[in-house]
Amino acid sequence: MGTVHIGVSGWRYPHWRGAFYPAGLAQRRELEHASRRFSSVELDGSFYSLQRPSSYVAWRDATPPGFVFAVKGGRYVTHLKRLRDVRAPLANFFASGVLALGDRLGPVLWQLPERQACDLGVLEQFLDLLPRSTAAAARLAREHDDKLRTPPWTDVDADRPVRHALEARHRSFEDPAALRLLRERDVSLVVSEGAGRWPLLDHATARLVYVRLHGRTRLYASGYAPRTLDEWARRVRGWHDDGHDVVVYLDNDGDAHAPHDALALARRLADIAVPAASSPAPP
Secondary structure: OOOEEEEEEOOOOHHHEOOOEOOOOOHHHHHHHHOOOOOEEEEOHHHHOOOOHHHHHHHHHOOOOOOEEEEEOOHHHHHHOOOOOOHHHHHHHHHOOHHHHHHHEEEEEEEOOOOOOOOHHHHHHHHHHOOOEHHHHHHHHOOOOOOOOOOOOOOOOOOOEOOEEEEOOOHHHHOHHHHHHHHHHOOEEOEEEOOOOOOOOOOOOOOEEEEEEOOOOOOOOOOOOHHHHHHHHHHHHHHHHOOOEEEEEEOOOHHHHHHHHHHHHHHHOOOOEOOOOOOOOOO
16 A cells, blocks of 8 residues: 655745744744654755755755655756756756755655646656656765855665656656556656646656645635535545556645645545654644
């Protein structure tokens, strides 16, 4: 049977203070609080820039055993280089401290631009570069170049699998050849709902099914109605029953909808979802 994690995309939103985070909670303790309400979150800052090893260590230490981070790959790889000639940028990303998460490291997410169509040759070369274990990621990290401005982190405490997910937002990724490539490499094609702005590509291409819910009617803004959460709960349960591991992240952060919708979805799946830590959240 697969595992199911329900969480949110990012956790540092000023407008969540008082609406999700208790009034008076120090900002430095927000991750600690979120990690006691959810079993996983997406780490979003790594998309915008290379983070520091000390940050990954702090994030790891703020969370309880059993908690996992999905780490968003850098936009330099996905949006600037468009997946082309990215061996050194990938090395820099993995050397930046990602491996310091240790057993908290979950899947790595690669989000593509909306208008990026599928190029099978580029896709295959990119997928073949992705490390499939922490030991392989450490070997790749040692190839970092001088664009890495912090001391590299290339140590691993144990060799663990590394899973990858590709969030494509263009219909061309439904090409049977592209789906076959993803299945052969066991890379998840993200099921991404974006208020109709891009197609919802619903294809289970890996053991992991990775879901991102950005809003059904308004991108990043609208909350999910109970009947819509019921619908997503049924779909998650179906993937789980078929033997998939499933991660779902709510990214409709406006008006603090995301954490409340994630909690509501988790309640619907309480019998199969990985529970949040039993230790209490900070006061």
